[in-house]
Amino acid sequence: MEVYEGYDYKTKEPIKIEVENGEIVSVEKSSYNGSCFIAPGLVDLQINGYKGFNFNRKELKESDVIAVTHLIWEQGVTTYFPTIVTNSDENILASLEVIATTCENNRTINKSIGGIHLEGPFLSEEDGPRGAHPLKYIKAPDWKLFCKWQEAAGGRIRIITLTPEWPGSIDFIKRCVRSGVTVSIGHTSANSEQIQEAIDAGASMSTHLGNAAHLLLPRHPNYIWDQLAADDLWSTIIADGFHLPQSVLKVFLKVKPEKCLLVSDATNFAGLEPGSYTSHIGGEVELNEAGRLYIRDNPKLLAGSAQSLLWCVNHLVNSGITSLENALEMASVKPMEALSVTAPNRIEKGKSADLILFERKDKEIKLVQTIKSGRPVFSKEQ
Numbered sequence: 001m002e003v004y005e006g007y008d009y010k011t012k013e014p015i016k017i018e019v020e021n022g023e024i025v026s027v028e029k030s031s032y033n034g035s036c037f038i039a040p041g042l043v044d045l046q047i048n049g050y051k052g053f054n055f056n057r058k059e060l061k062e063s064d065v066i067a068v069t070h071l072i073w074e075q076g077v078t079t080y081f082p083t084i085v086t087n088s089d090e091n092i093l094a095s096l097e098v099i100a101t102t103c104e105n106n107r108t109i110n111k112s113i114g115g116i117h118l119e120g121p122f123l124s125e126e127d128g129p130r131g132a133h134p135l136k137y138i139k140a141p142d143w144k145l146f147c148k149w150q151e152a153a154g155g156r157i158r159i160i161t162l163t164p165e166w167p168g169s170i171d172f173i174k175r176c177v178r179s180g181v182t183v184s185i186g187h188t189s190a191n192s193e194q195i196q197e198a199i200d201a202g203a204s205m206s207t208h209l210g211n212a213a214h215l216l217l218p219r220h221p222n223y224i225w226d227q228l229a230a231d232d233l234w235s236t237i238i239a240d241g242f243h244l245p246q247s248v249l250k251v252f253l254k255v256k257p258e259k260c261l262l263v264s265d266a267t268n269f270a271g272l273e274p275g276s277y278t279s280h281i282g283g284e285v286e287l288n289e290a291g292r293l294y295i296r297d298n299p300k301l302l303a304g305s306a307q308s309l310l311w312c313v314n315h316l317v318n319s320g321i322t323s324l325e326n327a328l329e330m331a332s333v334k335p336m337e338a339l340s341v342t343a344p345n346r347i348e349k350g351k352s353a354d355l356i357l358f359e360r361k362d363k364e365i366k367l368v369q370t371i372k373s374g375r376p377v378f379s380k381e382q
């Protein structure tokens with residue numbers, strides 16, 4: 001049996017968590033008087049890579065997937081959804097196969113990968129909504145092709161980001177939802193009716209709402225208002241301090257106090273030192289001291305996210321928009337709730353012992369330990 005103690009992130013009361021075979025068997029009050037808080041492990045629904053590793057790289061290797069898993073354990077993430085973006089059919093298939101094989105060969109990695117997020121290629125062709133997804137591979141939803149990919153992934157595709165503006169989208173969404181895949185609207189230029197039809201067909205999420213959009217939109221209606229107003233949609237947001245201004249973050253959280261989720265959308269540049277790098281899609285990119293990643297020749301344009309989920313939690317709390325407790329939930333139990341009815345990672349008896357222990361210093365969460373299925377997978381050097 002393992003025992004973990006700290007202050008409950010919600011109640012701030014000292015608690016003792018007992019764990020057996022990876023599961024929480026009891027949560028009780030304790031006399032703990034140390035400096036650590038204890039919260040559910042973080043869950044990242046959208047992550048493309050980390051510290052030089054990229055799930056979308058041609059010739060992705062099993063060791064790359066293992067390396068990313070270890071690196072993000074160090075950032076408090078106990079469950080993540082490696083994100084495969086628009087690419088040639090063969091390259092998508094190859095990445096899915098490698099992730100599936102890695103899961104089959106490694107028990108702990110398998111538990112850490114909650115599923116795969118397929119972001120593309122069924123996205124908008126329009127500049128702006130399309131973002132950096134290569135136009136030549138963008139296409140209409142194709143169920144047969146999706147089934148081939150799902151088979152290669154060993155059934156692990158749990159989230160698909162698509163736009164409902166294509167003919168045939170609604171039937172495709174229904175099939176996805178019926179097969180247990182969460183459909184998230186993103187990289188879209190769909191109109192109000194198409195968005196409503198997608199929701200009626202079972203779409204239940206918005207991908208990085210407010211990003212991957214036209215630079216100029218009609219004041220109303222537009223696809224941001226439509227998605228914000230839809231009570232059935234969870235919104236994932238990139239709260240790294242660069243992708244959305246404070247006012248937008250504040251409004252999103254006010255409109256959807258219970259249904260906002262944090263994602264990192266981290267690229268392979270996340271976790272690297274500031275400097276100049278070459279991106280396979282964006283050409284030359286720059287990561288500055290503040291942590292902003294942009295196109296060198298056009299500094300106004302972001303080149304993706306270079307920050308971890310933990311950074312986003314810190315940013316949201318320090319911006320004063322929400323409490324630490326809520327920011328943590330937006331990045332841990334709520335993402336799991338969005339995918340299923342119950343969060344399997346709440347700090348409760350019978351749930352998986354996926355935990356983080358942390359201290360609060362200089363307005364930052366300083367990670368002390370990450371626990372996956374009851375076992376420490378990261379411990380801060382003493």
Ligand SMILES: [Zn+2]
Nearest residue numbers: 119131208212
């Ligand atoms: Zn995207």
